[in-house]
Amino acid sequence: MIDSLALTPFEVEALTLSLWVSGWAVLASLPPGIACAWLLARCRFPGKSLVDGLIHLPLVLPPVVVGYALLVTFGRRGVVGAWLYDTFGFTFAFNWKGAALASAVIAFPLLVRAVRLSLDSIDKGLEDAARTLGAGPVRVFFTITLPLVTPGIITGVILAFARSLSEFGATITFVSNIPGETRTLPIALYTLTQVPGGDAGAIRLCIISVVVAFIALIASEILARRVSRRIEG
Amino acid sequence: MIDIALTKRQGAFQLSAAFSVEGGVTALFGRSGAGKTSIVAMTAGLSRPDSGRIAIGDAVLFDSGQGVDIAPDRRRVGMVFQDGRLFPHMTVRANLRYGERLVPAAKRYAAFDKVVDLLDIAPLLDRRPARLSGGEKQRVAIGRALLSSPRLLLMDEPLAALDGARKAEILPFIARLSREFSVPILYVSHAIDEIIAIADNLVVMEQGQVSASGTLEQVLSAVDLSPITGRLDAGSILHARVESHLPADGLSRLTVGPSNHLLAPLVDAPPGTMLRVRIAAQEVSLALERPRRISIQNVLTGTVQSIARAGDGQIDVHVALDDENRLWTRITRMALDSMGLESGQTVFALVKTNAIAKSGIAAARKTEP
Numbered sequence: 001m002i003d004s005l006a007l008t009p010f011e012v013e014a015l016t017l018s019l020w021v022s023g024w025a026v027l028a029s030l031p032p033g034i035a036c037a038w039l040l041a042r043c044r045f046p047g048k049s050l051v052d053g054l055i056h057l058p059l060v061l062p063p064v065v066v067g068y069a070l071l072v073t074f075g076r077r078g079v080v081g082a083w084l085y086d087t088f089g090f091t092f093a094f095n096w097k098g099a100a101l102a103s104a105v106i107a108f109p110l111l112v113r114a115v116r117l118s119l120d121s122i123d124k125g126l127e128d129a130a131r132t133l134g135a136g137p138v139r140v141f142f143t144i145t146l147p148l149v150t151p152g153i154i155t156g157v158i159l160a161f162a163r164s165l166s167e168f169g170a171t172i173t174f175v176s177n178i179p180g181e182t183r184t185l186p187i188a189l190y191t192l193t194q195v196p197g198g199d200a201g202a203i204r205l206c207i208i209s210v211v212v213a214f215i216a217l218i219a220s221e222i223l224a225r226r227v228s229r230r231i232e233g
Numbered sequence: 234m235i236d237i238a239l240t241k242r243q244g245a246f247q248l249s250a251a252f253s254v255e256g257g258v259t260a261l262f263g264r265s266g267a268g269k270t271s272i273v274a275m276t277a278g279l280s281r282p283d284s285g286r287i288a289i290g291d292a293v294l295f296d297s298g299q300g301v302d303i304a305p306d307r308r309r310v311g312m313v314f315q316d317g318r319l320f321p322h323m324t325v326r327a328n329l330r331y332g333e334r335l336v337p338a339a340k341r342y343a344a345f346d347k348v349v350d351l352l353d354i355a356p357l358l359d360r361r362p363a364r365l366s367g368g369e370k371q372r373v374a375i376g377r378a379l380l381s382s383p384r385l386l387l388m389d390e391p392l393a394a395l396d397g398a399r400k401a402e403i404l405p406f407i408a409r410l411s412r413e414f415s416v417p418i419l420y421v422s423h424a425i426d427e428i429i430a431i432a433d434n435l436v437v438m439e440q441g442q443v444s445a446s447g448t449l450e451q452v453l454s455a456v457d458l459s460p461i462t463g464r465l466d467a468g469s470i471l472h473a474r475v476e477s478h479l480p481a482d483g484l485s486r487l488t489v490g491p492s493n494h495l496l497a498p499l500v501d502a503p504p505g506t507m508l509r510v511r512i513a514a515q516e517v518s519l520a521l522e523r524p525r526r527i528s529i530q531n532v533l534t535g536t537v538q539s540i541a542r543a544g545d546g547q548i549d550v551h552v553a554l555d556d557e558n559r560l561w562t563r564i565t566r567m568a569l570d571s572m573g574l575e576s577g578q579t580v581f582a583l584v585k586t587n588a589i590a591k592s593g594i595a596a597a598r599k600t601e602p
């Protein structure tokens with residue numbers, strides 16, 4: 001069934017696209033993710049629970065619903081999508097950027113949760129101490145808060161990256177199944193299961209997915225341990 | 234000159250405190266829950282008073298009337314917290330430099346090497362806070378606050394988490410740095426021996442209000458702190474000069490005023506040094522004649538200055554030893570009646586040498602004669 005260990009061009013294309021899409025999804029959602037986590041952990045404002053709920057919605061909604069909502073909003077004829085296209089000539093419709101957006105939205109709550117938990121657990125007194133030493137709020141954030149929540153950020157990034165890699169429903173609904181553009185690993189796997197004689201290829205893709213997921217988990221473990229060792233001295 | 238007048242309501246607790254003290258070390262003394270920490274937090278700008286004014290010399294940090302409320306990072310008020318609060322992700326050196334870098338060079342008065350030297354933390358510079366002992370952490374925390382060259386240094390029970398030996402290790406540093414850098418210090422504590430060791434001024438707080446303030450000597454000889462500290466803690470401070478040491482007996486001979494002498498536990502200070510000696514009111518007995526053939530070695534001569542009821546059948550008698558020293562004694566009512574004690578009478582005050590605690594002896598402060 002498995003003829004060769006070397007990856008076929010089809011597999012390489014799906015794998016690199018998956019990594020590329022997930023990488024961008026996590027990278028782009030990191031700053032707003034940290035901002036949302038900080039807002040939820042440190043601020044009190046009217047409508048906070050609404051914001052909290054909105055951020056966490058993709059965690060409980062069927063991904064297809066999210067994908068369809070994205071299509072309606074960010075599709076070429078969607079409210080925001082049409083405006084983006086007319087103003088900047090930029091579109092998410094049926095390209096890898098759309099796949100990255102779908103993955104980012106789905107994975108966002110995982111990122112926010114991890115960072116927020118970490119923010120809740122650090123000693124706020126350290127921030128006060130930094131203020132009395134002459135550091136303004138922005139400096140305190142970048143020199144005290146951010147370094148101390150790094151373990152939480154790493155956890156969040158890995159979780160979000162893993163979730164992005166496995167994204168299927170929202171992606172296929174929003175940007176369909178286009179080779180080289182939106183056909184990520186899970187979608188490629190799905191494609192193979194739909195054609196006669198695709199079983200062998202499907203199993204190979206399964207194994208690749210497992211290996212990638214494992215590497216991500218182990219890497220996060222090592223990284224998180226190294227960072228917390230640095231912090232604890 | 235430090236001027237503080239604040240009000241703040243926190244639930245059912247109403248804080249309304251005002252005091253004004255000269256530089257040096259000012260101890261803020263009171264039971265836990267008296268509002269000491271709130272005052273310190275508001276002075277640092279970490280919490281906001283409902284109304285009032287905070288000024289250090291010419292610098293007004295807060296004035297609700299004028300709408301002044303300087304951000305904590307612009308107040309130049311350093312703070313040493315009870316729990317140290319060193320930044321765990323930085324080395325000791327980076328912790329120390331954190332505030333130093335943020336002060337304009339022209340306003341820096343504390344040099345890195347001098348502070349490191351004074352606090353004896355040079356061997357710790359490359360370590361992480363997690364690898365420090367409690368005493369080391371507090372020394373680094375003091376150094377970090379000092380290196381931000383503050384106008385005022387706040388210390389919120391910096392020794393509360395340490396055991397007796399560690400306390401004794403840090404107290405002299407605090408006393409020294411206020412002198413070396415002439416930075417005013419507001420020192421929160423509920424331990425009277427710490428206060429006697431380092432304070433020039435004393436502000437006593439009870440239930441959100443200042444019940445007494447002034448120089449340490451004024452307050453301690455005028456105010457009965459025993460409701461706050463527990464009965465045994467009422468006492469007075471005597472100014473004494475080291476006359477000679479009797480190391481074989483573990484004693485030092487001290488002179489109090491022009492004519493009185495005191496044998497105290499051996500003091501580590503050369504003859505001629507001026508000391509503060511605290512004598513608990515409970516430990517002083519009075520006699521109308523000079524007793525002979527008695528185990529008590531310390532017999533001080535003085536005149537009864539005042540007799541006052543202290544409640545509980547106890548009587549407070551203040552005995553003036555000389556112009557400078559007043560001895561506070563606490564006797565029972567029965568004793569008073571049987572002796573027929575009156576103001577102006579000459580009395581002999583008896584103090585057991587063993588009743589003078591080693592922790593109650595400290596070097597005199599700079600403001601004293």
